[in-house]
Amino acid sequence: MPFLLLKSEPDTFSIDDLRKAKGKTTLWDGVRNFQARNTMLAAAVGDRAFFYHSNAKPPGIAGLCEVVATNVVDPTQFDEASHYYDATSPKDNPRWHTIKVKFVEKFPNFLSLDELRDTFTGDDLIILRKGSRLSVTPVDDTVAAQILQLARGKA
DNA sequence: GCCAACGTTGGC
DNA sequence: GCCAACGTTGGC
Numbered sequence: 433m434p435f436l437l438l439k440s441e442p443d444t445f446s447i448d449d450l451r452k453a454k455g456k457t458t459l460w461d462g463v464r465n466f467q468a469r470n471t472m473l474a475a476a477v478g479d480r481a482f483f484y485h486s487n488a489k490p491p492g493i494a495g496l497c498e499v500v501a502t503n504v505v506d507p508t509q510f511d512e513a514s515h516y517y518d519a520t521s522p523k524d525n526p527r528w529h530t531i532k533v534k535f536v537e538k539f540p541n542f543l544s545l546d547e548l549r550d551t552f553t554g555d556d557l558i559i560l561r562k563g564s565r566l567s568v569t570p571v572d573d574t575v576a577a578q579i580l581q582l583a584r585g586k587a
Numbered sequence: 588g589c590c591a592a593c594g595t596t597g598g599c
Numbered sequence: 600g601c602c603a604a605c606g607t608t609g610g611c
Contacts, residue, residue: 439609465594487609545610563592565608589611596605 435576436481437559439567447483447495447538456535461506462516463530468568472531475499481533492544501532539583
């Protein structure tokens with residue numbers, strides 16, 4: 433089962449916010465990077481996504497969610513009041529699509545960026561690559577399995 | 588708050 | 600098509 437990693441600033445929207453959200457779901461809107469968009473377009477319902485807290489103290493993986501809808505037109509691109517409004521996106525051929533995700537779990541062991549670096553390299557995890565700023569990235573299955581094991585603790 | 592790294596834009 | 604300028608991301 434394919435995995436993604438979604439970055440969010442917890443001051444704006446955290447794993448706890450997702451857990452408390454209506455239906456425990458949220459539309460992952462506002463992504464305005466083609467590579468990140470393409471990663472979401474390739475996602476399927478049932479895929480899992482790690483929820484990463486960026487610009488946090490410390491930054492790291494906080495939990496897990498599940499893709500519950502794909503290929504959703506991002507409404508914020510047509511909302512002039514939105515920070516994510518995109519006047520250049522054609523209404524009859526929207527530029528930005530996104531996914532809807534649902535809360536699955538908050539990990540008992542928060543995996544800080546430092547800990548991730550201890551275990552993985554940039555080859556394993558795109559976010560560990562120098563200068564990587566992508567807010568949506570794919571995660572290799574075997575790497576994902578290791579992350580889950582670390583994050584859930586050994587029992 | 589700093590700044591390296593990156594993506595996008597627009598002049599040419 | 601090149602590339603300088605600009606804005607943004609995100610760790611520190």
